[in-house]
Amino acid sequence: MDCVNWECKICTFNNEFVAFCLPVSEGRIFCKVCESCHGLKEIVTDVNQRTGQYLCIRCTLLNPRSRHYCSACGSWLLFVSESPPESEQLQSELSFLSLTSRSLSDVDEDNENNEEMIDLMLRFSFTKLEHSANFIKLREQPEFRNFDPNDLAEAVRSCGDQLDYVDFVSAYFKNECPICFDSFPRHKVLQMASCQCKLCFSCFRNFVTASLDNNDHVSHLQCPICNTPDSENEAELENYFEYLLIQVKSFQHAEIRFEADKINMLEQRLRDWNLMRDPNFRWCSHCPNGVVLSEQMRGLKFQCNQCSKYTCKQCRKQWREQHEKISCEQFQQWLVENDPDYQAKGVAAFLENNGIECPKCKFKYALAKGGCMHFTCRPPCRAEFCSGCGGFFKRLHGRGLVCEHPRDCLFYLRDFTVRSLQKLLSDHGVQYETAAEGAASGTCDVMEQKESGNLVDEACGRPVEGHAKLCGKHYKEYLVSLINKNRLDPVEVMDVEQLKETCRRHKIEVQNSISTDSTALRALIVRQVPLRS
Incomplete structure (x- = not known):
């Protein structure tokens, strides 16, 4: 008889389907290579659809679709219909008991343990008397005496006909979760979709739930142990999220499970993540809504379907009638020359106009970069990046958040003296504002993102130090913005x-x-x- 194969959705290995002896309600199958767990119903249904026949899980025979029970062993063909007729169900059970009885034909009839072993076979759906005998021997050993009988039976079924079943079962229970450091049987740990790391059911659920509750960016759902896949590799992330969603949806155990609202939340986060990757996606500059623009769209302004206000699709600023029929650069120049509010802000307006742009979703913030350099984009993006250079922060095991800043990033240049930054600009003929006319007084009004329990946008509030009506911190940011805009290399100073x-x-x-x-x-x-x- 030809063997029946099934493909692992995690590592794509083609596994051989072996005779199944678990109660159907606890049906699980493990991949031979990556040891990932799969539902019995999912595998059998896939085999039935692929072969056009009905698979018997007791003897692995492929039966014609006209049959309701196996033509070889008489077992009812599961996952064909909801439940068999009562008479056929009884016939199926009697056929299985008949096979079980035949497996006892070579047993010494005077053995006083026969009755107990038969009882164990029926209780745990063992198909061989040896499994019952092994179960009894293991239960008598101090090492296994306190184990859950159902877990021990699962281990016995998994070891098959191995002679060293004691060592196998001992190793079966030694799967340490790297988060809680407790040991679990193999069928109670779950392998992450992108790596070989395995978490216990409780830690896996808590990890996913905490990330959703904290409104973290979806890239934080990468493996919490080895941080794979790479958060900047969108192709790997896409494959990983596809398998992660399957894992979460199929992760429904008696005491540890995902509620429907968490599954819906994960689906929505992944849907938003895919949406923001669309090159035609734009954020509304007036409200938190986003819009996917038509490729046939003409002109620069688009209307938000949530607040009905207009935004420029290119510079992403709030639309004004003066922007009509002129480029974004011409509109910016018009603001400098004609807008009294813009002129009153002076250099502060320059900082807002050259503020922070999220490298992930491209939303532009009218905020200075001189706040916290670790910037978190608004939901649903939640990307974490450096507001100076746009580099993403990565979570590395044992090191926390890490970002690789280039040498012209504000992260480094904020430690330079004002004099050295001015010299670099002067050496290349770049003009810049200096001290404002009259005595410096008041506080700096530049808007920046601050962390005070929650992330809030507030005015700087530091005292002005005579640097173009800015505090010393934001005046340095102004000079660095000019350096970056003109692509000057700070090594020169x-x-x-x-x-x-x-x-x-x-x-x-x-x-x-x-x-x-x-x-x-x-x-x-x-x-x-x-x-x-």
Whole structure:
């Protein structure tokens, strides 16, 4: 008889379907390669649809669709209809008991354990007397005495005809969860969809639920142990999320399960994530709604279907009638020359106009970058990135949040002196604002994102220090914005210690002969680590 195969949805290995002896209500099948758990009904239904026949889980025979019970062993063909007629169900059970009885034909009839072993066969659906005998022997050993009988029976069924069944069962119960560090039997741990890490059912549910409740970005649903797949690899994330959703939907156990609202929340988060990847997706600049624009759309303005207000699809700013029939650059110049509110803000308006743009969903914030450099985008995006360079923060095991900043990022340049930043601009003929006319007074009005329990947008509030009506922090940001806009390299104004620190950060080997030569160090950095284009 040809073997029946089924494909693992996690690792795609083609497994051989073996005779199944579990109670159907507890039906689970494990992949031979990745050991991922699959539902019996799902596998059998797939085999039936693929072969056009009905699979018997007792003897693996493929039966014609005209039959309701197996032509070989008489077992009722499961997952064909909801329930068999009472007479046929009885015939199926009698056929299985007949097979069970035949498996006892070689047993010593004087053995006083026969009755107990038959009882165990019926209780745990063992198909061989040896399984009952092994179960009894294991239960008598101190190592297994306190184990749940159902878990022990599952282990016995899994070991098959292995002679070293004691070692197999012992290893079967030693699956340590890397989060809670408790040990579990193999059928009570779940392998993550992207790696070989295994979590216990409770920790898996808590991990997914906590991420949903905290409104984290969907990339935080990557494996909490090894942080795979890469949050920047959208193709890997897409495959991972597809399998994760299957795992969550099929994760329905007696005491540990996902509620329907959590499953719906996960589906919505993944749907939003896919939506924001559409190149025609735009956020409304007036409300939290997003819109997928038609590819045939003409002009720059689009109307939000939630608040009915207009936004420019290119510069993503709130639409004004002066923007009609002119480019975004021309509209920006019009603001500088004609808008009294814009002119009153002066350099602060420049910071807002050149504020923060989410690298994931492209939403633009009229906020300064000089707030917390770790910026969190609004829901449903929730991407975490550096407001200075746009680099994503990654969660690395043992290191927490990590971002690789280029050397021209505000993250580093905020430690430079105002004089050195001004010199870099002056050397390249870039004009910049200096101290405002008259005595500096008042507080800085630049808007920034602050963390005070929750993320809030508030005015800076620091005292103005005479730098173009800005505090010292935001004046540096203004200068750095000009440096980035003109793509200037800060190595030109770094001293020797700053140059050596940059080399250490980029793991550039520095020979002793040039360790104090600023010109040679600058050339070495520019050659080995060129600035992003």
